[in-house]
Amino acid sequence: MKNLKSNIYFKVGIIIFLILILMIPTSMVENLIHEREGVQLTAIQEVSAKWGKGQTVSGPVLSIPFDKYVRKYNKKDSIEELIKLKEWVHFLPETLKITGRIMPEKRYRGIYEVVVYDSKLKIEGNFTDLDFQKLDISSKDVHFDKATLNFGINDLKGIEKQVTVNWNNKNISFNSGTATKEVILSGIHAVVPISTDSITAHSFTTEIDLKGSQYLYFTPVGKTTDVSIRSNWNTPSFTGTYLPDEREISEKGFTSSWNILHLNRNYPQAWTGRTYNIDASSFGTDLLLPVDNYKKSYRVARYAILFLVLTFITFFFVEVMKKVFIHPMHYLLVGIAIIVFYTLLLSISEHIKFNLAYIVASILTISLVSLYTIAILKSKHIGFLLFGILLIMYSFIFTIIQLQDYALLIGSLGMFIILCIIMFYARKIDWYTIKLGK
Template identity: 40%
Template sequence: MNDSQSPLDKVNSWIKNSVGLKLGTITILMLLLLIPASMIKSIISEREMLNQSVLNEVSQKWAGKQQINGPILTIPLIYEYEIEDGKIITKTKYLYLLPEQLAITGKIEPEKLKRGIYEVVVYKSILDFSGQFKLNSKIDQNGLKEIKYDEAFLTVGISDLRGIKDQITLNWGNQKLDVQPGSKLNDMIISGISIDLPDVSNQINTNIDFSFKLNLQGSQNLSFIPLGSTTKVNLSSTWNSPSFNGNFLPDNREVSDEGFSADWKILQLNRNYPQTWVDKNMRNEMQYSALGVDLIMPLDDYQKSMRSSKYAIMTIALIFLVFFLVEILNGRKIHPFQYTLVGLALCLFYILLISISEHSNFNIAYLISAGITSLMILIYAKSVFKSRKFTGVLTATILGIYGFLFVTLQLADYALLMGSIGLALILGVTMYFTRNINWYKLNMKTE
């Protein structure tokens, strides 16, 4: 019998039996599948940007981020200077005084607003301000003609005035004073309220108590400028995912499923501006000393979906590895087109995840997406493998991958640790099951 093969038959036989060629083909398929995976990431980013635009739109109508800066006591000073030719010029300067004591107590009530399928976190807050001023500042007497104690005024900066929900009344000593809209310190406080004070000339070197209540609503962030010689801030809320920001972290904080509470104590020595100054713009220095809290969504669905898509190449590689080992150990040939269909099914998981999670809980969306994808692959693999044993191995692999990915997504702080441990375990298991394969003899055929 003539066993000789034509060159074409030899090439065909090499193509069918070459392990190296199959590995190269699988690698190329994996790289090509990165194209739909990157497109999926673009879709997730686009949906997240749309969500952010909705958040900004809702914030514009509700009220934006709120920062409270004040109160600042301002007293006009009249100076006269003699210039050449004996002419006298008059110049008005302003003395700025900050509180000796400033205490802020606030309760924040978060709300979730929906716009279509998107959810936005806003809040309402009740803020109590109290403290003391002491009018004992040393003033430059050179050229000083008059101190306008009867024109003194207070300024409180509020970044978004649309968030004020009730009238504000200032308790100044034993008097109740009305509040006017707008800031008189435009260079230092762009947006806020002003209060004209009665003549304070009879209150020199005395402590003047003040207090007021602010019913304020806003979105995402609430922050304060610590203007007191000693500033104490205490905030509490039912929101259980705060992010404390600014130049100072809380001295004490408690965060639980029921909400959070936090308190700060800031001294004037902790900031880079004085308690009193004349005709200087301390806006940048004050901004740098801000402290506050963000009401953030705890690792929202778009972040989770984006993080899960970063594991796409790992998922595809592991499933392809199972298919390749089935070829080696079971002797069944699997066509590259079949690998491609399985890879596309794995990519479909991420599209299902982002689309379903926009309409339901992320965990439910994950379960549905993983279930649909797994079922598709397993039914298809059963007809390809023709083996319950290897189908069972594939089932365990898929359940392990999706289970591992789900746990990793939930543990935001330990994601890198979980990922590295998981990859080490996967590599170890692969090495164990392939330890006895003689890769050099896989292409050899017995005569």
């Protein structure tokens, strides 16, 4: 047994076995991070469901019903019948201008922050060239008296007051729902008077006070679409199909503007039926919280095997070079301390900023491992040496998670340097004759 205790290959095998065993609680920590992230998402959804979900304002779309006649062969009577069907033709505006202001605020569900907002939107534009002949529709088959102006709104709960539209200088109230689900599934509509003259222009102006959470998107349905948004939120993310042509972000908030042409999207100004989907072209602004501690915690947890391997290698080299013996149980306890670091980091970061949480959790873990080393080896020199090595290692990982774009490069270079140091100190060791302990 004494020979087995001092056998270097047996010790290496034990170390590898312990690392593999410790990867089990490491995976449990990663699952815990995902679970807590899921709880956060549930909290966001609960607040959003009561306040208003993320909003996408689509339209306006002018939808007009018409009669379509199709021939159908009746096998029973051996005759052709003329069947009348009701279909819809959809027109998009010639010009569309949207100006808006977003007033966000933070709400809390337990320990979780949720971004909600009030917004004031002014939407104006005009419809021209309602040419039915281009779509092979006869004017006599069109029900002009049932023309509707439709706006898409994801969550109607977010509408704060009655919405009216000034249509050709006439105020008309909107009703809930859309006249047809062919273009817009959820929204509001208003029955508007349409001239039978296809060259007559129809102008519109409306204002919508809309509540929502997380994001506000729009669809570029105008032949020319101009959108201008301003807010006092200073961490926006511009996403969707189009990025702003102009944007300015400061500590006081942001302003952004888009100019989009009908040539930039994959649907025309007029069509019939369910031919096209306008939602795929949406764009807008996400109101991001400055820090996502769960994603950062998960990134740190991915380096768990690196922490374990480097710490155990340090212990192993101490054994080899200082001629001391460290029991596998000591390795196991130190490994558990390293795993507990991730739960400390996760729990502390839910209450304070992530960077500060990382520093606190790191100092606690490094101090615990160093003091434990001093206690078992009766050597302050080795304890302080291990403290310095762990401090460098934790600082290195902290640097990596701050550099998202260069994380792989810096990580690869760091690993290369660590390997060089290990090979430098291992170059003169005679691995065939060495025995652990004195």
